[in-house]
Structures are given as structure tokens and as C-alpha cells.
Amino acid sequence: MCGIVGLFIKNPELESELGRHVSAMLLEMSERGPDSAGAAVYRNEVDSGRIKLTLFSSQAQPDWSAFDRQLRDFDAQSTVKPHLNHAVVETSKSLQQMQTWLQSHAEVRINSSGKKIEIYKEKGSPASFIDSFKVADYTGTHALGHTRMATESAVTTEHSHPFSTGDDLCLVHNGSLSNHNRLRENLRSRGISFQTDNDSEVAAGYLNWRLQEGDGLDDALHHAVEDLDGFYTFAIGTREGFAVLRDPIGCKPAIIAETDDWAAMSSEYRAIAQLPGAAKAKIWEPEPAKIYSWQRQ
């Protein structure tokens, strides 16, 4: 069992309240996932020619100012904004250049890359995650969140969701995949790298691979229905919105709600009940193996 939530703001006036509402939704999903929590937020798009990375350090108290100085030697245009053991880096270097440079910082991993996305995740209760990372203060256009009850692999920050699936893309998953070991090996042979033995990371890697192969998001998800074996409800964050997909058996729960001001998805209605105007929202259960998506025009 895990809990997933997604909130897409349609009325720009509500963008300043994104974090407050996502926090309330995540907190309501605590019982579904007390082991770890995470959120992907889309905000503060960087200028053209620049990218944004969210980094995670395995050190309890990383020296981000030393890291900042070293990075400036590499790219004088870079900025580093620390958030505990995470830091948001903006740089004029490419992702590949940054990956190469980061090889000399073995303790640092890339949580996300793109123009808008930031991914924060940590083991421990959703309440402490929300508090530590000040999720309630987030502003932005949309966000996804996850509360994890670990069933397949260890409880660590690296095993937590969301998982990056490419530039400005991320995945949160409720369920379990049964063919992840073989799929991981197949994907490794195609050049996709994995940080953990987690099954959901394989789904993220799979989507990453399909997108690299030239699929659009819808095509990648259609291929996922064919190739992933197991139970899942996925929410996939994109630069402009998010998509929802349930496995063909429809084993894991999901509910979608929409008003003129927002669209939201969650594992359960009680998370959506936290949103303004929820009582009058249009509410439905997504059909199995069918893709639902929202994006900014």
C-alpha cells in the first residue's frame, strides 16, 4: 500500500496555495504510507540556456557552501539553494556535463533535472517530511506527492518516490511490479542506469527509455501497459501537467476530481476532501489501462 496525490492548478490565483493544499493531501495519506514521503513541484522555470537540478546528498549535514564554491569554479553562472540534505542547482551547463562533473562528488545524486521540476523526498513520516521541507510554502503550477509503505525493497531516501523519468518528468507509484528484475537488466543493457533495487524505479527507467526512443508520453504509457507486469496506479508529472494510469486489472485505487479551479488525483477521496470546493467537484474513478492527462494550454 502507498498513497499518491497530484494537484494541477487551473486558476492562477491558487498557485500561491499549491503547497498548502498538497501538504493537506499528503498528510491525509499518512496511513497509506508511513515509511517515507516525497513531492515533485513544478515552479520557477529557469531561463533558456539554463537547467535546474535537485540534488540529494547521502551526508546527514552536507557542506553545500563548499559544494557551491567548487561548482562556481566549474560554472561561474551557477547557483545553489540548499534545503537540508537537498539542494536546487541552476546552471548553464548541460545535464550530461553536470553528470560528468558530479562523478567527483560520489555522495551527491541527481533527484530531478529540467526547467521547472524540483523533487524532494526523505524517509520518515509524511508529517515530518512536510515540516522539514516546508512543503506548505511551495508555490507553483502543479505538484505530485507520495507516501510510501515499503513492500518490495528497503526504506531509504533513494528508494522513496517521486522518481525522475527524464527532463521535467517524474513518476509516483502505488502497487508492485512482478517483472522488475528482468526488466531492469534489459533496460541496463539499453543504457538506462538505476540507483536502487526498487520496482517503481524500474517503471520510471522504462518510461525514460521509451521517451528516449522517441515515444510521446501517451505512447510510452501504452507500451508500459504491455511490458509492465503487476499492480499499479501511476501519476506522471510533466512540465505542463500530469497524467494518471491504472493497470488493466484495476487493482490499486485511484480517484480523480476536477473543478474550474483545479484538477486532482489521489489514492482516496479523503485526500481530495481537503481541497477548496471539493464537495462540489466532479469526481470519478479512472478506468483501468486508460490514460488521463491535464496540461496547460
Added chain:
Amino acid sequence: MPADQQDIDARLATYEFTNSQLLRNYSGGRTTRAMQTIDLATQGIRELNQLLHQTNATDDIVVSNPGGKHSVAVGAMVPVTVTVQGHVGYYCAGMNADAQILVDGNAGPGLAENMMSGVVRVSGDASQYCAATSHGGLIVVEGNAAARCGISMKGSDIVVGGSVGHMSAFMAQKGRLVVCGDAGDALGDSIYEARLYVRGSVASTGADCVQKEMRAEHIEELEGLLQSAKISGCKAKDFKRYGSARSLYHFSIDNANAY
């Protein structure tokens, strides 16, 4: 809004629903009694459910601010009316005996699981495995019910105003399932003696489930069920009947591939 949701709304509109106004007026032939209110914004689920476990309870109960909470009105053992003002989460009205439980909203997974008797009525949609293993009583979902509706039902009557998802009435042993909309894949897979009535399309029937002749007694039975469920706008003659071909009851080596 996705196009398919507009389709669902348009389809539901054609059924002339008994809507929540009727739900509020629904008396079930009971006389008005003392009323107690449980506000789930400030009171616990156990406070509500323990009221329903007292065999001498007589007050009807209004439940406000359910907020999608789990296990609302579970294990009732008394003939009282519980009106829930809003959406409920998992396992609402489970194991109900005698009570009439009205939900003015949607219900999450496992509505009226293992219900023994009484009435459960939901004005919106119900999520998966609605009325699973239900032994008796009447379950009415005015909107749609998701996958596995009536799975392993054992004698209850289930009336769905909209459509049901895949694997509905899987291994259904006894009772009646009425679907005023469409049924998803594998309807009635491995069914025993339950009777299924579907007004719209059936995506596919499961193993050993076949369409059967709609005789006069079935029209009469269905009219009675629609009337009990207070679902108007549907004519019994527009339904098709499905049930067991009874070819899997006893193992035959020729059927090995069907198991």
C-alpha cells in the same frame, strides 16, 4: 474534463435518476423516529459504529462531514436509518444487518461487503468490489459501480443505475444483479445460480456465463427489483438476462482449458 466523462454524464442523464432528492425523501416505510447526529469532523468512527452495535438502539442517525473516511456505519445490527451526508471511503456499511444506510455521495472500495440484510443506497458512484460476498438485503448504487461489483454474492439484490466494471458477479452464487447501463469484461465469470440483468451492452461474458431467455417471470422479477430500488426510467423489457450455463459445475476433462 476528459471526453469520456462527458459521455458518462450524458448517459447517466438518460436514466432519469432517482437523485439525492429522492434519497432524502426515501422513507422505506418507516415512521419518523428520534434523530441523533454524529459529526465525523469532531467525533470518531467508533462512536458512530458502536451505536449501531447496540441491539436496543432505536434512534435514526445522521452522519455529517464523512470526508471520505473508512468504515462508516459498519456492523449495524439494528433496524435504524443512517443518513450519511457526503462521500465515504473504504468498507462503508460492511456486514450490515437490518439497518437502512443512505449515502448522499460516492462510496470507496468495499461498499456493503458481506451485507446480511437491510438496505444500502448510494446516490453517486461506488468503487470496486461493491457488495462483495453479500448474503442478503438490497444494495442500490444510483451512479456507476466499478470493477468486481457483486463478486461472490450469496443472495443479495444489487441494483446499479449506471454501469459496472470488469469481472462483476465473478463466482456469484445466489441473488440478483441489475445493471441499468453497461457491463465491463468477463461478466459473471464462473457464475453459479445468481441472475444478472443488464440493460446496455456487455463487453464480454466470463467463463460459463451465457445470455438466457427473458421469460415473463423474469420481467416480473426485474420490475419488482427496479421498483424496490426506486430506479425509474428503465423498462424491464429492455434488459437481457445472463446466468450460468452450468457446464463447469462438475469437472469434465473436456473443460480443462476453461478452468
